[in-house]
Amino acid sequence: MATYTPMIQQYLRIKADYQDAFLFFRLGDFYEMFFQDAVKASQELEITLTSRDGGGAERIPMCGVPYHSAANYIEQLIEKGYKVAICEQTEDPKQAKGVVKREVVQLITPGTVMDGKNLNDKQNNFIAAIEQYEAAISVALTDLSTGESHVTLVRTIDEAIGELYSHQVREIVISSQFQDEYRKKILERCSATFSVEEGMTDSSHFQRLCQHLKDERLTSAFGKLYAYLYRTQKRSLDHLQTVRFYQLHDFLRMDLFSKRNLELTETIRTKGKKGSLLWLLDETKTAMGGRLLKQWIDHPLINRSEIEKRHQLVELLINNFFEREELRERLKEVYDLERLAGRVAFGSANARDLIQLKKSLQKIPEIKSIISSFQNEDARKMADEMDPCESLTKKLDEALLENPPLSVKEGNLIQDGFHETLDKYRDASRNGKKWIAELEQRERQETGIKSLKVGFNKVFGYYLEVTKANLHLLPEGRFERKQTLANAERFITAELKEKEALILEAEEKSVELEYELFVSLREEVKKYIHSLQTLARKISELDVLQCFAVISEERHYTRPTFSDDELWIEEGRHPVVEKVMNSQEYVPNDCLMKKERNLLLITGPNMSGKSTYMRQVALTAILAQIGCFVPAKRAVLPIFDQIFTRIGAADDLVSGQSTFMVEMLEAKNAIDNATAKSLILFDEIGRGTSTYDGMALAQAMIEYIHDYIGSKTLFSTHYHELTVLEEQLDDLKNVHVSAIEENGKVVFLHKVKEGAADKSYGIHVAELAQLPDKVIERAKQLLAQYENTSDKEEPKEKKVKSEVIQEAQLSFFAAPSETKKETGQKKNEKEVLQQLASLNLLDMTPLDAMNELYNIQKKLKKEV
Ligand code: ADP
Ligand code: MG
Numbered sequence: 001m002a003t004y005t006p007m008i009q010q011y012l013r014i015k016a017d018y019q020d021a022f023l024f025f026r027l028g029d030f031y032e033m034f035f036q037d038a039v040k041a042s043q044e045l046e047i048t049l050t051s052r053d054g055g056g057a058e059r060i061p062m063c064g065v066p067y068h069s070a071a072n073y074i075e076q077l078i079e080k081g082y083k084v085a086i087c088e089q090t091e092d093p094k095q096a097k098g099v100v101k102r103e104v105v106q107l108i109t110p111g112t113v114m115d116g117k118n119l120n121d122k123q124n125n126f127i128a129a130i131e132q133y134e135a136a137i138s139v140a141l142t143d144l145s146t147g148e149s150h151v152t153l154v155r156t157i158d159e160a161i162g163e164l165y166s167h168q169v170r171e172i173v174i175s176s177q178f179q180d181e182y183r184k185k186i187l188e189r190c191s192a193t194f195s196v197e198e199g200m201t202d203s204s205h206f207q208r209l210c211q212h213l214k215d216e217r218l219t220s221a222f223g224k225l226y227a228y229l230y231r232t233q234k235r236s237l238d239h240l241q242t243v244r245f246y247q248l249h250d251f252l253r254m255d256l257f258s259k260r261n262l263e264l265t266e267t268i269r270t271k272g273k274k275g276s277l278l279w280l281l282d283e284t285k286t287a288m289g290g291r292l293l294k295q296w297i298d299h300p301l302i303n304r305s306e307i308e309k310r311h312q313l314v315e316l317l318i319n320n321f322f323e324r325e326e327l328r329e330r331l332k333e334v335y336d337l338e339r340l341a342g343r344v345a346f347g348s349a350n351a352r353d354l355i356q357l358k359k360s361l362q363k364i365p366e367i368k369s370i371i372s373s374f375q376n377e378d379a380r381k382m383a384d385e386m387d388p389c390e391s392l393t394k395k396l397d398e399a400l401l402e403n404p405p406l407s408v409k410e411g412n413l414i415q416d417g418f419h420e421t422l423d424k425y426r427d428a429s430r431n432g433k434k435w436i437a438e439l440e441q442r443e444r445q446e447t448g449i450k451s452l453k454v455g456f457n458k459v460f461g462y463y464l465e466v467t468k469a470n471l472h473l474l475p476e477g478r479f480e481r482k483q484t485l486a487n488a489e490r491f492i493t494a495e496l497k498e499k500e501a502l503i504l505e506a507e508e509k510s511v512e513l514e515y516e517l518f519v520s521l522r523e524e525v526k527k528y529i530h531s532l533q534t535l536a537r538k539i540s541e542l543d544v545l546q547c548f549a550v551i552s553e554e555r556h557y558t559r560p561t562f563s564d565d566e567l568w569i570e571e572g573r574h575p576v577v578e579k580v581m582n583s584q585e586y587v588p589n590d591c592l593m594k595k596e597r598n599l600l601l602i603t604g605p606n607m608s609g610k611s612t613y614m615r616q617v618a619l620t621a622i623l624a625q626i627g628c629f630v631p632a633k634r635a636v637l638p639i640f641d642q643i644f645t646r647i648g649a650a651d652d653l654v655s656g657q658s659t660f661m662v663e664m665l666e667a668k669n670a671i672d673n674a675t676a677k678s679l680i681l682f683d684e685i686g687r688g689t690s691t692y693d694g695m696a697l698a699q700a701m702i703e704y705i706h707d708y709i710g711s712k713t714l715f716s717t718h719y720h721e722l723t724v725l726e727e728q729l730d731d732l733k734n735v736h737v738s739a740i741e742e743n744g745k746v747v748f749l750h751k752v753k754e755g756a757a758d759k760s761y762g763i764h765v766a767e768l769a770q771l772p773d774k775v776i777e778r779a780k781q782l783l784a785q786y787e788n789t790s791d792k793e794e795p796k797e798k799k800v801k802s803e804v805i806q807e808a809q810l811s812f813f814a815a816p817s818e819t820k821k822e823t824g825q826k827k828n829e830k831e832v833l834q835q836l837a838s839l840n841l842l843d844m845t846p847l848d849a850m851n852e853l854y855n856i857q858k859k860l861k862k863e864v
Contacts (some may be wrong), residue, residue, distance in 0.1 A: 006099045008034070008054040014087055014104060020195070021083035021107060024070065031086075032064040044080060045073050074108055075116045081193045083109040107232035110193050111171025112144050114346055119145055121336065122282070122290030128164055129173040129197070129225035131217065132182070138221035139163050140243075144229060146291070146338040147239040147345070147533060149209065151218045152246050157182050158669070159248060162256045164190050166265075166298040173197045173228045189256060197228040205230070210243045218245065239345030239529050249641070252300035252625050257666050258645040261681075262618055263576070264297050277619060280576050281628065283550045285331035288338050288536050289543025296544060300625035302639055304562055309378055310545065310627025311559050316374050317549035323370050324546055330367050331543055334360045337536035341529045344522055351404035351413045351518060354525065357532075358396035364388035364535070371542065386538050392528050399521050411511040413518050422517065425510035432503035436462060439496065449473050455490075462500045463490040548628040555579070557629035560620075563636045565676075567593040567617075567712060571633035574616035575623065578631060587750040588633070591617050593712045597733045599702065602716040603723060603757035604737030609750040610716040611647070613737065614681045617714060618643055621679060638712070642678040644670035646685055667701060676710040683716050695719045706731055723756035832856055 004012070011034055015023050022041055024031035033041045034054075038061040042049035051059035065073045074084050086108065091101045111127025113119055124143045131138045137160045142149040150167075154160050164172065164186060171193045172186065183194065203219070206226045213219050222243055229237060260268060267275040273282075278297055284290045301307045317324045335356040343349040344357075365388050372383040404413045416423060440454045449470045456462050460482060466474055467488045479491030551557070555575070571588035578586040591613075593600060602610050620630045624637050646666045663685065670680050685701065686694030698715075699722055705713050706729045726734045736757035738749045745767065763779050839852060 003055045003057075005055040008056075008060065010099050010102060014085075014102065018083075018085040018104060018107065021085040021109075022077060023085045023087055023104075024065075024074070025087045026067065026089050026102065027064070029067055030064040031067055031070050032062055034060050034062050036061075038063045041077075044082075045076060047073075071116060075113075075118055078108060078110050078113055078118050081110055081191070083107060083193070083195075104234075106234060109171055109195065109232065111169070111173075111195075112229065112233060114145055114343065114348060119339075121287035122284075123168065123294070124148075124291050126167045126169045127171045127173065127225065127229075128167070128169045128192075129221050129228065130160055130164075130178075131175070131221045131224065132179060133217055136217065138215075138217040140218070140221040140225045141167055141169065142222075142225055142229065142240065144233075145342045146288075146536075147241045147342050147529075148338075149222065149225075149240060149243040150246055151210075151213065151222055151243055152248065153215060153217060154248060157185060158255065161186055161189050162254075162259075163248075164192065165256045166259060171195055173225055175224070195228060197224050197231070199227050199231065200224065206237075206240075208242075209240055213243065213245055218243075233346075235347060236345055238526060239342050239533075241530070241533050246299075250302070252302055252622070252640055253642040255644070255666075255669060258643055259298070261645040261647045262615060262622070262643075264622070265294055275576065275580070277576060277622070280579055281547060281551055283547040284543045285328055285546075286334050286539060286543050287336040288540040289331070289547065292537075292540040293544045293547060296626045297622070300622050301627070302625065302641060304639055307562075307625055307627055307639070310548075311629070312376070313378055313382075313545050314548045314552060314627065314629060315559060316376055316379060317546050318553050320374060323373065324549060327367065327370050327542070327546055328550075330363045330370070331539070331546070333363050334367075334539055337532050337539065341532045341536070344525045345529055347522070349522055349525075350406060350408050351400055352406065354396055354521065355400055355402065355404065357525070358393055358400065361389055361393040361396075364539075367539070367542070382538060382542065385534070387531050387535055389528050389531055389535070392525065395521070395524065399517070408518050409511070409515055411507075411514050414514045419513070419517055422510055422513050425506040425513065428506035429503045429510065432499045432506070435499055436496070436503075439464075447473055447475070447478070460490070460492075461504070462496055463492055464496070465490050545627070552629035555631060557623075557631050558634060560624040560630050560632075560635040560637050562624075562639055565594065565638055566636055567591065567621075567638055568634075568636040569617065569620055569630075569632045570635070572616055572620055572635065573631040574612050575619055575631045577612055577616075589613055589616070589750075589752040591752070596731050598710060599706055599713040599715060599729070599732040601702070601722060601725060601732055601734050601756075602714060602736065602752075603718070603720060603734065604716075605739050605746060605748070605757070606718070608737035608739050608748050609752075610737055611683050612750075613752055614683055614714045614716060615645075618645065618679060618681055638677065640677060640679045640712075641675060642673065643681070644674055644678065644711075645681040645683070646670060647681075647683045664697075671701065671704060671709070674705070674709050674711045678709075678711040680705065680711045680713040680715075682713065684718060685715070687718070691719075695721060698722060699725065702732065703729065720756065726756070828860070832859060 011023070011025055014025070015035075015037075022033060022037050025033065032038075038049060041047070042063045045063075045065070047063050047065065049061055049063050052062050054060040074086075077084050084107070085104045086106045087102050087104045089100045090103045090105075093100050109127075110118070111125065113125060119125055125145055126141045126143050128142075129140045136153050136155060137157060138151065138153050139160055140149065140151045141163075152163065154163065169190060169192050172190075173195050174183070175198055176196050186192065200223055203223060206223065209226075210219050210222055213222075226237070226240075254262070254264075259265070263276045265276050265278040266273060269275075273279045278294055281297070282290060282293060284293055301310075317327075337357070337360055340349065340353050340357050340360075343353055364386055368383045368386050368388065371379045374380070399414055399418050401413060401415055414422060416426065436454055440452065443464065444450060444452050449466055451467055451470060453465050454462060455465055463482055464479055465488050469487075471489060479493055481489060482492050483490040552559075555578075569591040572591060573586050573588050587609075591600075602613065604610050616631075620632060620635060621637055621640050621643065623630045624635065625639065630637075644666075646663065667682070667685060670682075674680055682698075682701065686696075686698040698717060698719060702713075702715055702722070702725060705711060710731070723734050725732055733754070734756040735752055735754055738751050738753050738757075739746050740749060741747070763776065763783060766779065767776050835856060839849075841849070844852070
């Protein structure tokens, strides 16, 4: 080590603080990487690996990228989940004694990118911090590009993962104490980069953002996140907005699996947006609206009046077609105010950004006037809350040129008449140029050389040029010879040089001054950041509401009404399947769930539409609760507090996780947490194990939900045996998706009807799939055999283990009269059990107890 050159020593010193990042070390016009960084970067970026002598025994691996194209390479690394520390020269190399001073000026990470292709317009880029406490986990989330932050406290790691997942968190800040097991669990579900932060910033730095938070654990998680952002970004975080506290139970809750299964924001198969509910709905016109739409889908409301407020506004927008179209036109011209504000605060906004800001603000008054023209209280309120920041708009309009360049250091940013000194410089330069232009005319006339011209290059400045053919016309000594070209001579004059000096000085000064003026203008905009953020929020809301209106009208949705405990959807459709398959073909279906019909047991052949039907009910509820209309002719809905889905192993496409254990864990989650106000979808549960096992579990779960929870439940099953439950459970009804047989083939009608399906059409589906005739024939034979033997005797190996199943089996195959007796007995047992449960043992003597026991036994014996 001692033998390394001073520069390599400096490199190693800096690198020690950035072990988990690629260190981009500025050397002249390049960012260089050394040692392991170089080896890895050359592979990841496919750039050449070289080496250099660094004073040590061996040559040091090295690779580099030109600084002007670095952004592209940085993006590639960030996209792969890496971090990049940008290390710049912080003193002028000409003035440096020894090695030039260098410092890391920014650590770019997946969670902190501010621009480029890693930032999707319609997607937030959240970074999170999470902390563990005894019985809770605090989660803080910030999108640095928009400045918004949210904090919440959850009970379990699964809930925390649910939040990290639905916010698509790219990076998670933890302390080194953070439990490794949790870390692993998070990584299984979210593709995020972990970062460690131990330090805490002095809380006065972020006091203004979270003084309203009551819980120390929330402030602490946000503090950790803030400390990390401050340490890595090394600049103003002024644009961060007041932290918003939310609780999971303020919204319709869905765990990660349910959100995935319902394909709310991405599809199971491709993980892409296309085919998801978000894709169907996204008619937003602004990037901000697109992001808010996703947030709304992830967090449907549960407060009836808030939901109805949204419906009211959607209806208003549907009924005012022309105004709505006008509004959409205006919204299209509003740029991303939130991210513009972020870049202003970050000091990375250029003049084009400010022009976009100006143009956006200019649209606000028109938008306001359109919505205040609606005769509606909420609409008017919304308009009132939009502050068009007029003084800022005026200032930007006066200051900036309409088409500024990307760079803010080359002039051409500021308008004439905005600043006196700038005008003076410009006059000087323009007058000089005018003089030069006139010089050309004058000299042509006086010398008679028509082709004489004035030119400019960077080395010699202004010159006069005369072609060799005309040189003889030029009086000797008129100009001073400067340069000889192949067929021309270039000259200067003292006066020309004098003017040139004036022009160059004026130009240099005006470029400098323009930059200064621009920076102070940007500082001025900073003062408006919070107004701009509030405005952005209002515009996004309006955008999402108009998007709901467009979709609802286009797709013939209806406004739902709400009831306390009844669900009644008439002619409902699956919003996404309907769109994908062409509406004419989609078969609408009713769904009625209420007291004595809280659980629907759905049977029907494979491919008949059971899963689609169940999801359609859930999506209808979600659409209603985010404030959109719903795909149905009429819909009365309860307001659900939670939705649980369990999609059986057969349909489980989530790669590698379709083990039976996961299925059971998810079922447990539903059963533990569901309430009478929840919706449960169990799609072919128990399929991941052997028939009787699975059937037993399915039945036990249905009974449990029925007796102890009372959630609205859709339970699809291919176990026909379970349909007898209708006779035993008061609140359960059978429905089936019908299919008919035509010429020995099955035809799906996709129509949901009352009662149980009468047949399993498995073999016919196999036929449709064109399995070889031999297989089909053999299957038909075997089926006939099974059907003949099953009511006589079960094959030995299929010995019935569970009592529950025995009951189901018996009743399923028994004659109707016997079935009645069965249920009679069951009823009696129930009474006895109730009697037992209501005994107050502490108030009884042993003899009382004995008597009671005798009575109970008698009752049971009598009945049998
Ligand atoms: P199951 O769960 O009963 O096996 P699915 O719900 O997966 O059946 O539906 C199978 C296919 O049937 C779907 O991919 C869809 O194309 C079609 N389908 C389902 N429901 C309907 C409907 N109501 N109208 C028209 N086609 C439907
Ligand atoms: Mg299915």
